[in-house]
Amino acid sequence: MARGRPNLVGLGVSLGAAGAAGALGAAGLIADRIRRREDAQLPEYSSLIEAPSSELTVIADDGVTLYVAIDEATGPTKTAAGHPKPTVVLSHGYCLTSECWVLQRRALRRAGYRVVTWDQRGHGRSGMGPKVGYHIDQLGRDLYAVLQAAAPTGDLALIGHSMGGMTIMALAESHPDVIRDRTIAFGAIATSPGSLPLANGGFVAATGKQVLERLGPSVFTGLSKRPELLGTLLKANRDLEEFLVERYSFASPVPRSVVRLTARMLMGTDLAVMSDFVPTFDAYNKIPALAHFAHIETLVFNGTQDVLTPPAHSELIVRGIPGSEHVLIRDAGHVIMLEHPDLLNDQILALLDRAELGRAKHLDPAEKPHVTLHVTPVGKARRVRDGLRNSRKREHVS
Numbered sequence: 001m002a003r004g005r006p007n008l009v010g011l012g013v014s015l016g017a018a019g020a021a022g023a024l025g026a027a028g029l030i031a032d033r034i035r036r037r038e039d040a041q042l043p044e045y046s047s048l049i050e051a052p053s054s055e056l057t058v059i060a061d062d063g064v065t066l067y068v069a070i071d072e073a074t075g076p077t078k079t080a081a082g083h084p085k086p087t088v089v090l091s092h093g094y095c096l097t098s099e100c101w102v103l104q105r106r107a108l109r110r111a112g113y114r115v116v117t118w119d120q121r122g123h124g125r126s127g128m129g130p131k132v133g134y135h136i137d138q139l140g141r142d143l144y145a146v147l148q149a150a151a152p153t154g155d156l157a158l159i160g161h162s163m164g165g166m167t168i169m170a171l172a173e174s175h176p177d178v179i180r181d182r183t184i185a186f187g188a189i190a191t192s193p194g195s196l197p198l199a200n201g202g203f204v205a206a207t208g209k210q211v212l213e214r215l216g217p218s219v220f221t222g223l224s225k226r227p228e229l230l231g232t233l234l235k236a237n238r239d240l241e242e243f244l245v246e247r248y249s250f251a252s253p254v255p256r257s258v259v260r261l262t263a264r265m266l267m268g269t270d271l272a273v274m275s276d277f278v279p280t281f282d283a284y285n286k287i288p289a290l291a292h293f294a295h296i297e298t299l300v301f302n303g304t305q306d307v308l309t310p311p312a313h314s315e316l317i318v319r320g321i322p323g324s325e326h327v328l329i330r331d332a333g334h335v336i337m338l339e340h341p342d343l344l345n346d347q348i349l350a351l352l353d354r355a356e357l358g359r360a361k362h363l364d365p366a367e368k369p370h371v372t373l374h375v376t377p378v379g380k381a382r383r384v385r386d387g388l389r390n391s392r393k394r395e396h397v398s
Contacts, residue, residue, distance in 0.1 A: 131276045173292070245267075
């Protein structure tokens with residue numbers, strides 16, 4: 001059953017009306033809920049830290065510094081046909097960082113792929129730069145600079161989540177030769193080609209956009225200048241902050257460690273950066289750029305309960321790229337790479353296998369029939385229930 005989503009403005013009014021005692025009581029219930037999710041810890045979440053093999057600082061064309069990490073493969077680096085495997089380049093979304101890909105990096109390097117991740121400008125360890133640089137076309141040029149520095153030759157697999165997918169579409173528009181000559185696979189994860197309204201990013205981003213739309217740019221600009229106004233509500237109670245982030249980012253149980261990582265990325269994004277990016281999302285439309293991927297093996301991957309880039313956005317991509325494979329995950333929200341990592345990892349590896357097979361057999365992906373898969377993550381739900389049941393047994397014994 002779909003869950004209601006909290007609204008920060010409404011929440012602030014409610015907290016003010018309820019008073020401090022009521023807020024603290026609600027926070028206690030929230031903390032209990034999140035702690036119970038900790039009991040649902042799954043093996044894939046045992047560690048959310050993966051040190052890269054090397055790190056680079058790349059200078060964008062306007063002088064902004066971009067943080068880049070490289071993972072060298074630990075598995076076989078050639079395909080069954082003897083070809084070198086492509087470098088997989090992962091681009092994160094708005095208000096996240098390259099840390100969100102930790103579970104995909106681990107799976108890909110074990111499968112023999114070299115992996116490049118990077119922080120988009122204004123995010124993570126990359127520089128902020130001037131306000132005029134916060135638009136999707138500039139991000140496409142940033143990605144080109146990253147490729148030139150970290151993967152200047154060889155085949156590529158370009159995979160992007162949310163704004164990261166938009167970045168890849170912008171790259172295709174400005175540097176179509178990179179797609180035509182070097183890219184063998186494209187992964188569009190919880191992203192949009194534009195032309196539809198969207199709530200941009202995670203909880204803080206969606207909230208900021210709601211504030212901007214309802215109260216006007218002056219209010220959001222004020223928040224960007226005084227982040228303590230937003231921080232007072234959210235950071236006064238860490239459990240409350242985590243609960244709100246979890247509600248906007250996920251649609252199924254995840255352990256508290258994942259919620260905390262997501263909260264750290266979202267809440268760590270500068271409010272001025274959030275504000276400066278908003279206009280580019282409202283004007284963004286890369287549907288024409290999808291034509292550049294017509295002969296590229298493509299995966300379109302989305303959660304059915306993603307309230308930020310819902311399936312209607314992924315359907316536009318599928319219509320624009322003939323032969324693309326569309327995978328919809330039930331009980332999945334926006335930050336799907338952390339919510340259902342095994343499912344996404346399997347689909348990315350299958351995408352890479354299809355790309356290699358197609359190249360070996362000289363197949364044109366555009367000539368394939370359209371495929372849409374609806375996947376219910378039954379295995380995860382069962383393991384979560386088992387974990388909770390075992391935890392309750394331990395509590396009863398103690």
